[in-house]
Amino acid sequence: MLYNLAVKNFKRYRVIHGIQISIGALAVMIMFDFSLMGADAKLMQVIGNTILSRSFLFLFTLVVAGLLILFSTYWNRLLMRQRYQEIGQLALMGMPTLKILLAFAIEFLLSQIIALGIGLCLGLLFYKLLVMILLKVSYVNFAIGFYFNWRALLPVILLIPILQVILFLNNLITIKRLSLLRLLKPKRPNVPEILPLWQLQLLSLLVLGLLLGGAQGFVNLFSVDDFLAQQLNISLVAGLCLAILLLSIAWILGLMGLWRIVIPTVILCLRRFKKLYFIQQRIFTISEISRWSFRNVKSLTGITLLLGLAFTFLGMGALVSRYGLNTIDNYTPYSLLATANKQVEIDQILKRDKVVAQVQPIFQTKILPVNYNLDTVVGHNYRSNADPSMVMTQATYNRFARYRGLKTLKLKPNQAGIIMPVTSILKAASKKDIAAQKPVVQVGTYAQLKLQITSITN
Amino acid sequence: MILTATHLSKIYGTTLNLTKALQNVSLNVGTGEFLGIMGPSGAGKSTLLNILSTLDQPTSGQVWIGDQDISQLRGQQLASFRRKELGFIFQDFNLLEALTVEENIILPLTFNKTPAQQVNAELSRVTTVLNLTQLLQRYPAELSVGQRQRVAAARALVVKPKILFADEPTGSLDSYSATELLQYLQLLNQSSQMAIVMVTHDAFTASFCKRILFIKDGQIFSEIVRKNSRQEFFDRIMDMQATIGGGGKTNALQSGS
Ligand SMILES: Nc1ncnc2c1ncn2[C@@H]1O[C@H](COP(=O)(O)OP(=O)(O)O)[C@@H](O)[C@H]1O
Ligand SMILES: [Mg+2]
Numbered sequence: 001m002l003y004n005l006a007v008k009n010f011k012r013y014r015v016i017h018g019i020q021i022s023i024g025a026l027a028v029m030i031m032f033d034f035s036l037m038g039a040d041a042k043l044m045q046v047i048g049n050t051i052l053s054r055s056f057l058f059l060f061t062l063v064v065a066g067l068l069i070l071f072s073t074y075w076n077r078l079l080m081r082q083r084y085q086e087i088g089q090l091a092l093m094g095m096p097t098l099k100i101l102l103a104f105a106i107e108f109l110l111s112q113i114i115a116l117g118i119g120l121c122l123g124l125l126f127y128k129l130l131v132m133i134l135l136k137v138s139y140v141n142f143a144i145g146f147y148f149n150w151r152a153l154l155p156v157i158l159l160i161p162i163l164q165v166i167l168f169l170n171n172l173i174t175i176k177r178l179s180l181l182r183l184l185k186p187k188r189p190n191v192p193e194i195l196p197l198w199q200l201q202l203l204s205l206l207v208l209g210l211l212l213g214g215a216q217g218f219v220n221l222f223s224v225d226d227f228l229a230q231q232l233n234i235s236l237v238a239g240l241c242l243a244i245l246l247l248s249i250a251w252i253l254g255l256m257g258l259w260r261i262v263i264p265t266v267i268l269c270l271r272r273f274k275k276l277y278f279i280q281q282r283i284f285t286i287s288e289i290s291r292w293s294f295r296n297v298k299s300l301t302g303i304t305l306l307l308g309l310a311f312t313f314l315g316m317g318a319l320v321s322r323y324g325l326n327t328i329d330n331y332t333p334y335s336l337l338a339t340a341n342k343q344v345e346i347d348q349i350l351k352r353d354k355v356v357a358q359v360q361p362i363f364q365t366k367i368l369p370v371n372y373n374l375d376t377v378v379g380h381n382y383r384s385n386a387d388p389s390m391v392m393t394q395a396t397y398n399r400f401a402r403y404r405g406l407k408t409l410k411l412k413p414n415q416a417g418i419i420m421p422v423t424s425i426l427k428a429a430s431k432k433d434i435a436a437q438k439p440v441v442q443v444g445t446y447a448q449l450k451l452q453i454t455s456i457t458n
Numbered sequence: 459m460i461l462t463a464t465h466l467s468k469i470y471g472t473t474l475n476l477t478k479a480l481q482n483v484s485l486n487v488g489t490g491e492f493l494g495i496m497g498p499s500g501a502g503k504s505t506l507l508n509i510l511s512t513l514d515q516p517t518s519g520q521v522w523i524g525d526q527d528i529s530q531l532r533g534q535q536l537a538s539f540r541r542k543e544l545g546f547i548f549q550d551f552n553l554l555e556a557l558t559v560e561e562n563i564i565l566p567l568t569f570n571k572t573p574a575q576q577v578n579a580e581l582s583r584v585t586t587v588l589n590l591t592q593l594l595q596r597y598p599a600e601l602s603v604g605q606r607q608r609v610a611a612a613r614a615l616v617v618k619p620k621i622l623f624a625d626e627p628t629g630s631l632d633s634y635s636a637t638e639l640l641q642y643l644q645l646l647n648q649s650s651q652m653a654i655v656m657v658t659h660d661a662f663t664a665s666f667c668k669r670i671l672f673i674k675d676g677q678i679f680s681e682i683v684r685k686n687s688r689q690e691f692f693d694r695i696m697d698m699q700a701t702i703g704g705g706g707k708t709n710a711l712q713s714g715s
Contacts, residue, residue, distance in 0.1 A: 001568055008556040012555055086554055089552045091537070093541060093565055093566045093569055094537045094570075095569055096534060096537065180513055184552065
């Protein structure tokens with residue numbers, strides 16, 4: 001009985017389950033692939049000491065799993081709210097709450113198992129592709145084949161019981177909180193006020209602009225904060241905070257507008273094409289989607305905000321770790337700044353200065369990061385605690401330069417600059433001495449630098 | 459008496475913003491009676507019906523159904539009491555969209571663990587009376603509003619409740635479907651010992667009842683009993699509505715909520 005009801009409901013709400021399955025499958029695929037990579041010993045030998053280390057892969061798997069759980073919980077809430085009346089009816093007919101919830105749990109389990117199946121297949125299928133892309137980014141040559149490992153499967157499969165328990169408890173709390181009367185109350189469609197279409201279209205463009213601007217701003221975060229700090233004559237830290245605040249606001253407003261304005265407008269425009277209606281044939285129709293999305297506009301906004309914020313923070317985290325951590329590094333500012341096609345000249349300069357450098361580009365940008373090991377530069381008497389690798393964009397460099405009153409760089413596409421700060425190589429024999437001599441630097445200030453700036457032209 | 463309610467009051471809200479939805483309402487419903495509850499919008503009709511039908515608790519007062527004080531029932535006991543003794547019909551047709559008409563109708567019996575033989579007997583009993591035999595394999599989405607409401611009625615009646623509660627059952631129906639449904643209900647009421655308590659704003663719908671309570675501002679305002687023809691009863695209802703004020707289309711629309 002329970003199972004029958006669940007299967008029938010699953011078929012009935014196939015559109016909603018379909019969306020959940022697609023997103024779930026995607027998440028499972030990503031999780032599975034990262035989990036596989038972590039387990040792939042041969043692969044880890046090659047890329048293990050780049051940014052794609054095992055712990056990074058593990059962290060990423062966790063983050064994806066967390067996002068999937070968040071999304072599923074929210075989606076489940078949306079689905080439940082859609083079906084309060086159904087629950088009310090069942091309760092009214094005397095079905096115990098636990099059984100009702102069990103029927104829902106079976107229904108969700110069906111879509112989760114399908115998502116898992118599809119996700120695992122996709123994961124196996126695209127493993128090679130994904131790894132190849134990552135290797136390409138890392139400039140590592142490695143022949144990669146298909147790979148499978150039971151241990152890697154475990155965390156992915158474990159996700160389902162965890163998810164089930166979370167959803168079940170969540171639904172139990174929701175239903176227990178509501179009275180039977182509240183459950184039986186017919187839902188009133190939540191139709192937003194409709195402005196004239198041209199105004200909506202204009203607003204939609206504005207919202208899209210806002211989102212685009214926000215995205216651009218985040219990508220260029222460290223130019224934006226510099227700009228703000230200069231224009232408003234405030235400190236760089238304040239500028240950075242202000243920039244993040246402004247961009248977050250733009251991003252949040254944009255996301256809200258996406259659901260409140262852009263998507264309704266798109267639906268309103270689509271509605272004019274009568275051919276898109278197939279109500280009688282019971283096909284996935286515009287009218288069905290539009291009714292549904294108007295009714296659930298609030299919850300959908302919530303979901304988007306949640307996901308949007310999650311990705312924003314993820315992106316910001318990546319940005320900050322990539323640039324920010326280096327810029328506020330307490331110890332070591334060595335860096336090398338150049339356009340990628342200047343490798344030959346750079347090699348010459350490094351050779352002239354007797355610096356043994358290991359060139360290992362990680363990101364395919366205009367900037368060429370150079371890693372070199374201090375030990376090989378100045379011998380064993382000199383040590384540094386810092387990871388001797390650093391990437392600096394022109395904007396970042398110029399920020400320091402301005403701060404230190406140095407010459408700023410204006411690189412043309414065919415120009416490269418090399419910056420070789422030397423001061424934070426610590427002359428010390430023991431770790432204790434290093435601790436004593438470590439320059440104390442606060443965020444936004446910088447250790448004593450002696451900079452050599454060399455410009456190379458073709 | 460199948461139902462006795464004494465001194466029912468219902469107060470909504472906080473001390474700052476009190477709504478006295480019901481004040482000291484007492485009433486009886488006889489076995490096999492067809493009682494109507496009428497009154498202007500916001501008079502407290504739905505509140506009263508919800509309390510009588512165990513869906514809501516009164517702030518004070520008591521309700522007895524049969525010889526059961528319903529305030530004594532909790533949780534699973536209450537659910538089982540509802541399932542076995544009471545039937546419900548609402549203005550918007552509460553059907554499970556994923557199930558066929560047949561599955562919808564027999565659903566309450568599956569919860570009662572009724573033997574298959576009896577399930578079939580009950581099914582054919584209600585579907586014959588409500589003229590649904592042709593529609594059993596359809597899905598709710600494929601039915602007209604009138605048909606859907608008849609399915610809802612069939613589902614309420616399949617367990618042979620002692621008392622059927624209906625809140626604006628004809629509120630969303632056209633006059634033809636409404637008449638049809640009311641005639642079926644009347645038939646069932648006459649042929650069995652099932653009592654019906656029906657909330658309505660509509661004089662025509664109410665004219666199918668045997669007795670009508672008018673409530674206004676949460677209190678019983680007056681009561682009229684049918685003596686002669688339905689036409690004569692209808693005229694008296696209209697008169698009373700005029701006296702009490704209110705009613706009409708807006709009431710029907712609001713009382714669904
Ligand atoms: N859940 C509630 N919370 C607060 N007030 C309510 C609630 N339900 C009903 N009321 C109030 O109680 C009064 C009676 O409502 P109701 O019984 O629905 O009227 P009717 O069905 O006669 O139109 C109205 O004033 C209404 O606003
Ligand atoms: Mg009402």
